[in-house]
Amino acid sequence: ETGVTQTPRHLVMGMTNKKSLKCEQHLGHNAMYWYKQSAKKPLELMFVYNFKEQTENNSVPSRFSPECPNSSHLFLHLHTLQPEDSALYLCASSREQGTYEQYFGPGTRLTVT
C-alpha cells in the first residue's frame, strides 16, 4: 500500500465518549497531516506537524486534539464530538511540509451517534 496505516478503520462513538485515532508512517517522512472528508464536501486540512512541531491548526474545534510523539506517529484524540463530526478522517505524510508529494492512509470512517 502507501506506507501509511491508520487504525481503527471504522469507529462508532457516542457524543460523550473519548476515543483516539492512530496514524503510522513507514516512509521516513518528517511531515504528517490530518484531513477531514465529509460527504459531498471538499477535503479539509485540519492539522500539520513538521519535525514533530505543529505548524498548522486550521481553526479546528478543541474537541479534536492532535498529538505527534515522533515523526512516525500521529494521533487524533476525540472527545464530546457532535454528529456533524461524522466523516472520513485521513492521515497523510510527506518528506517535509511544502511542495512534496503527500502519501495518504486509508482513513478512519467515524460515526458519531
Add this chain to the structure above:
Amino acid sequence: KNQVEQSPQSLIILEGKNCTLQCNYTVSPFSNLRWYKQDTGRGPVSLTIMTFSENTKSNGRYTATLDADTKQSSLHITASQLSDSASYICVVSLLYNFNKFYFGSGTKLNVKP
C-alpha cells in the same frame, strides 16, 4: 476569494475512450497544483504536482496541463480502464504558506465496459 472549481461534477465514459477533467482556480499567489485520484473508501493517491513554471506533466496514461496565466488546469486520461473509475481532486497551494491548500470538490469518473 481563493477558490478551486472542478468540472464536470461527474462523468461517464466507455472503457478505452479518452476524457479530460477541468480545474479552474482563483488562488493567488500561486505555488503549485496537484491532482489526486481517490478510489471509493480509500485515501487519495497523488498523480501529479506542478509548479507555475511547468505546463505539462505526465504519469502513465494521465497527463496534466497548467496554464498559470488563465489559472486553468486539465487532467487528460488516455485509453481509459475500468480501474480509472474514481474521484479526481484538484488542489492548489498558496505561495509563502506551505500549509494553505484549496481543494476542489472533485470529479467523479465512472468508466463502463
